[in-house]
Amino acid sequence: MLEVGALQVRYGEAVAVEHLDLALPEGGVLALIGANGAGKSSTLAAISGVVMPARGSVRFGGRDITRLPPEQRSRLGIALVPEGRRVFAALTVAENLTLGGAMHLDRAARAVRAEEMLVLFPVLRQFYRARAGTLSGGQQQMLAIARALMARPKLLMIDEPSLGLAPKVVDDVFDLLAALKASGLTMLLVEQNVALALDLADSALVLATGRVVLAGPAPDVAASELVRHAYLGH
Numbered sequence: 001m002l003e004v005g006a007l008q009v010r011y012g013e014a015v016a017v018e019h020l021d022l023a024l025p026e027g028g029v030l031a032l033i034g035a036n037g038a039g040k041s042s043t044l045a046a047i048s049g050v051v052m053p054a055r056g057s058v059r060f061g062g063r064d065i066t067r068l069p070p071e072q073r074s075r076l077g078i079a080l081v082p083e084g085r086r087v088f089a090a091l092t093v094a095e096n097l098t099l100g101g102a103m104h105l106d107r108a109a110r111a112v113r114a115e116e117m118l119v120l121f122p123v124l125r126q127f128y129r130a131r132a133g134t135l136s137g138g139q140q141q142m143l144a145i146a147r148a149l150m151a152r153p154k155l156l157m158i159d160e161p162s163l164g165l166a167p168k169v170v171d172d173v174f175d176l177l178a179a180l181k182a183s184g185l186t187m188l189l190v191e192q193n194v195a196l197a198l199d200l201a202d203s204a205l206v207l208a209t210g211r212v213v214l215a216g217p218a219p220d221v222a223a224s225e226l227v228r229h230a231y232l233g234h
């Protein structure tokens, strides 16, 4: 479904990602792990189209999308839940969901999809008319994911879903991600909580200063010396 080849992302002279290859089959979950500044968010930005790569290619569903603007990628079925959630705090939960489907669905389809989201995320029904800014961090994370799902994406990319959340809430978010995986959704996950990320994912890439230093099936990556020492504290 997604194929990234020899990706380079630069910010002026600074190289954030160098020669990155990744492949993600339909229904697969890939975890991108690595320290702060390793290039994980820049990789997601190049796939969503927010940043144009300096080199390399991005293919989605067999089509070269390297130069497509973000809104066209979104129409093709790529959704990004950005780091820090970025829900519209002054708008209600209902309005946030409506905006998530605004580009892709007509009014009737949006209502159907919003109802599906409320079944998947019961906590959002409880706060449906509340302003998103009044929700807890975990509830806002759920809303950010639900908003992205409104568009019925084929690929969901999520940047640091556990950031700033209490452990119990992190478990709830990962239970939800596991349910999405079980439903067949293809996901690309950036996550500092490496144990949880590798537990959920089928495969993983470890990035260090913009380069892939390890790639493979998630259990192999979890068992590697590098990950056991640097990320899992063994």
Ligand SMILES: Nc1ncnc2c1ncn2[C@@H]1O[C@H](COP(=O)(O)OP(=O)(O)OP(=O)(O)O)[C@@H](O)[C@H]1O
Pocket: 011, 014, 015, 016, 034, 035, 036, 037, 038, 039, 040, 041, 042, 043
């Ligand atoms: N807009 C930008 N302008 C200049 N440099 C940037 C920009 N965004 C990121 N960088 C730099 O690119 C490198 C990779 O950053 P990136 O955010 O992709 O890493 P990351 O692995 O996602 O880290 P984090 O977990 O801290 O977000 C870092 O050195 C960062 O300082």
